[in-house]
Amino acid sequence: MSVTLEDPIEIGGLELDNRLYRAPLLEHAGNGEDAVEIMVNELEPSAEGGVGLIMQGAMPVRSGEGCAAPRMTFADDPEFVHGLSPVPEAVHRHGGHIFAQLGHGGIRSLETWHGGYRQRCRTTDSRQSPSCPGSGRWRTDSADGVRLNVLSTEEVYELADDIGQSARYAIEAGYDGIHIAGATMSIFQQFASPFYNNRDDEFGGSLSGRTRFFEVVHDAIRAEIGDRPLTTKVPAETEAPWWIRSHLSLADGIEICRMLEEFGYDAVVPVTETPFWxxxxxxxxxxxxxxxxxxxxxxxxxxxxxxxxxxxxxxxAKFSATGNEFEPGWNEEFCRRVRAHVDIPVLQVGGIRDREQIDRLLGSGACDMVGMGRPFYAEPRLAARILEDDTSEVLCENCNNCIPPQVTGATGICRTPEVLRQRGEQKKAGAYERDNDP
Ligand SMILES: Cc1cc2nc3c(=O)[nH]c(=O)nc-3n(C[C@H](O)[C@H](O)[C@H](O)COP(=O)(O)O)c2cc1C
Ligand code: SF4
Incomplete structure (x- = not known):
């Protein structure tokens, strides 16, 4: 049956008003006293705009570890996470729903790449070795002079338990579900990818061994939050350059999604990438x-x-950009093929930019729900325009000017003056207002 953007959808027993979601984008809110204010300011307008679901940006589950970018918000202290409750409250006030995203950067953590962070670790004698599944193709225990802490089998279970605990704290704070940062070179992708994972225990070897981390994390989370919604991004490393022979193929990505359904995940977000950040x-x-x-x-x-x-x-970065020019709806084929193999909802994200495209994707069965990331930086109340006007197109120009400053811990905002000017015009014309606005 053909569906439309306005049709409700159920994910893990939770009914959402429509099929548009805001994809996770780092808030860089940190763990200070202003964390709640930063998150509410960033996310409430999306709910006001009427988006069906907000996926909050990734939160590492251990303090001082697995943090992929400066000023991420750690989710290991129950008191702090419970204190985030005004965030889901702000979203619920407008009839929206919000999932907390949990993750761990593994080898992509600050310990590996952030010079200033490593310098501070040296002077304060704090931890400098990123935890990761394996040393992968390098066959060594160091990358860029950084010693890697390859997790023992027992430590993998401990990490899964920590993710379960953080999930419970988030649900107790009022979040409607949990989204796993399963791709974007997170530790989940590193477990699944033959490029990184050269383990010889139950978490390595075959594709099912490499997918087992998703399974133990599922079980650890379920033990803490019962049947509340649990979703994840899923990588296929099909964009890998030709000289990287060992990577996740599209068939591997489809098989992972099939296994995740069997484990009990409630929805998947298939994304194509390289094995790199x-x-x-x-x-x-x-x-x-x-x-x-x-x-x-x-x-x-x-x-x-x-x-x-x-x-x-x-x-x-300039070299990487040459092979990654903008491509409308670049995960369509992956999503469409996953959808033919699973019965749980398939959420598509990446390069979705106008209402005509959205109607085609949903109407032709490519996916069950559509997400957008950067366009919500450019227009926080974007959903109002997309839902009200079936000829709408986003203002975001895919220029990526919002991204580099984030390595310095700067807030994620649109940094292109012409786009901001157009947003002002749209606002003046009332394009972001909704019938049920107060
Ligand atoms: C600044 C920025 C931060 C992001 N942070 C996250 C994140 O925390 N977790 C995640 O799974 N994806 C993250 N993403 C990826 C987005 O969720 C999305 O997959 C990507 O931006 C492609 O969608 P778009 O073309 O609509 O922007 C981030 C993307 C950007 C641009
Ligand atoms: S800076 Fe560019 S990519 Fe980022 S939100 Fe603005 S227009 Fe979009």
């Missing part, structure tokens, strides 16, 4: 302007460990 996750232009913005230059040098390294990283 690069522009395959956020296809679009190379953000030259943001990389050259003087106000962030010192922050870039601090993050990458000096001016020279900042220039090298910038060049690598």
């Amino acid at each position: 690069d522009q395959s996750i956020i296809k679009g232009e190379f953000p030259e302007r943001a990389w050259e913005d003087e106000q962030f230059e010192d922050g870039y040098a601090e993050a990458f460990g000096g001016e020279l390294r900042y220039r090298v990283v910038k060049a690598a």
Whole structure:
């Protein structure tokens, strides 16, 4: 049966008003006294706009570990997580729903890549080795001079239990469900990927061994939150350059989704990527302007460990951008094929930009729900326009200027003046108002 954007949908027993969701975008809210205010300011407008579901940006489940970017919000202290309750309350006030996203950066953590963070660790004698599933293709215990802490079997179970605990704290705080940061080079992707995982215990070897981490995390979360909604992103590393022979194929990604349904996940978000933290996750232009913005230059040098390294990283980012130009709805084929193999909802994200495209994706059965990320930075109340006007197109230009400053801990906001000007015009014209606005 053909569905439309306005049709309700059920995920893990939770009914959502419509099929548009805000994809997870880091809030960089940290764990300070202003964390709640930052999150509410960022997420409440999306709920006001009428979006069916908000996936909050990833929260690492251990303090001082697994943090992929500066000023992420750790979710291991029950008192702190319970204190986030005004965030789901703000969303619920407008009839919306919100899932907390939980994750761990593994080898992508600050310990590996952030020069300033590593320097601070050295001076404060704190932990410097990122926990990860394996040393992968390097066949060594170091990357970039950083010692890796390859998790023992017992430590993998402990990490799963910690994720379960954080899930409970979030549900107790009023979040409607849990979304796992299963892709974007998170530790979940590193477990699943043959590029990283060279373990010889139950969490390595075959695809089912490499997917077992998703299973034990599922079980640990279920033990804590019962049948509340539980969803995850799922990677296929089909964008890997030709010289990376060992990676997750599309068939592997489909098989992982099938296994996740069997484990008991309530929905999946299939995404194609490389095995790296690069522009395959956020296809679009190379953000030259943001990389050259003087106000962030010192922050870039601090993050990458000096001016020279900042220039090298910038060049690598430029190279990555050449193979990852914007492509409308780039996960469509993956989602469509997953949907033919599972009965749980399949959520599509990545390059979804106008109402006509949304109607086609939902109407032709590519997916059950559509998500957008960057367009919500550009227009926090975007859902109002997309839901009210079936000729609407987002203002976001996929220029990616919002992204580089985030390595310095800067807030995730649209940084393109022309887009902000157009947003002002749309606002003046009443495009973000809804019939049920107070
Ligand atoms: C600044 C930024 C932060 C992101 N943070 C997360 C995150 O915390 N967790 C996650 O799963 N994906 C994250 N993503 C990926 C988005 O959820 C989404 O998959 C991606 O932006 C593609 O969708 P879009 O083309 O609509 O932006 C992030 C993307 C951006 C641009
Ligand atoms: S800076 Fe603005 S227009 Fe550019 S990608 Fe980010 S949100 Fe979109």
